[in-house]
Amino acid sequence: MVRMKFKDFEFPNNPLFIKTEMEQHMQESSVLSGESRVFRISDRATVIKADGCFWGENGADAAFRLKILMKSKKPGWLFLPDGGCCNVYLSSLNITEDAKKSCVSYSISFIEKSPAKRGNYHFGFTYAEEDENMFDIAFRCDKSVEKLMEINDFSNPFSVKKGDKVVLQ
Numbered sequence: 001m002v003r004m005k006f007k008d009f010e011f012p013n014n015p016l017f018i019k020t021e022m023e024q025h026m027q028e029s030s031v032l033s034g035e036s037r038v039f040r041i042s043d044r045a046t047v048i049k050a051d052g053c054f055w056g057e058n059g060a061d062a063a064f065r066l067k068i069l070m071k072s073k074k075p076g077w078l079f080l081p082d083g084g085c086c087n088v089y090l091s092s093l094n095i096t097e098d099a100k101k102s103c104v105s106y107s108i109s110f111i112e113k114s115p116a117k118r119g120n121y122h123f124g125f126t127y128a129e130e131d132e133n134m135f136d137i138a139f140r141c142d143k144s145v146e147k148l149m150e151i152n153d154f155s156n157p158f159s160v161k162k163g164d165k166v167v168l169q
Helices: 059-072 134-141 145-151
Strands: 017-021 024-030 036-043 047-055 076-079 085-098 103-112 125-127 165-167
Touching (some): 047 085, 059 103, 125 134, 145 165
Antiparallel strands (some): 024 036, 047 103, 125 165
């Protein structure tokens, strides 16, 4: 098992508990037969919560580094002990220091950066967001890169700039 890591901060020891919350937005509607029909509208952002402790004289240093990351306001890659990874924002941090036990306890939450995969809403186009390339847009809009490159007039998948209109159909 690997250690949990966010951006350039590797946790000295893995959290005691890690909870991953994944959810889909569903809609239910009645049909003439008197039954109901349920269909998926969209994916919600994944939320990852963890609780743990930093032990020993380096615990306060580790907690301080997390406080600095909390203030950075930019997303980064979170690598989980099970091998999973996700591009996330650090959304909350609670730290409790216990000098008698030489322990710093923490509760931390992350929220996925790009939950904007389209559901059943079809606009026919989208606009490139900051730092996106055609691969990111294809993922976000549930389209193939090849199809988007065929439809649009970009020289390569990395020539997309923020605000560029990208035709999807």
